[in-house]
Amino acid sequence: MAEFLSMGGYASFVWTAYGTSAAALVWLAVSSRKQLKETNEAVEAARARRRGDS
DSSP, X not given: OHHHHHGGGTHHHXXXXXXXXXXXXXXXXXXXXXXXXHHHHXXXXXXXXXXXXX
């Protein structure tokens, strides 16, 4: 197990790459969710205006 975790002496590079990739995926998920929420709110506001105009 220790040999796997040390990655043949390249652990600092490998685990940094894994950490950076994981952080990027989390950031992407959070920002996508935020953008989806904002888009849904804008669509609902447009629908409400349209119903009010009719």
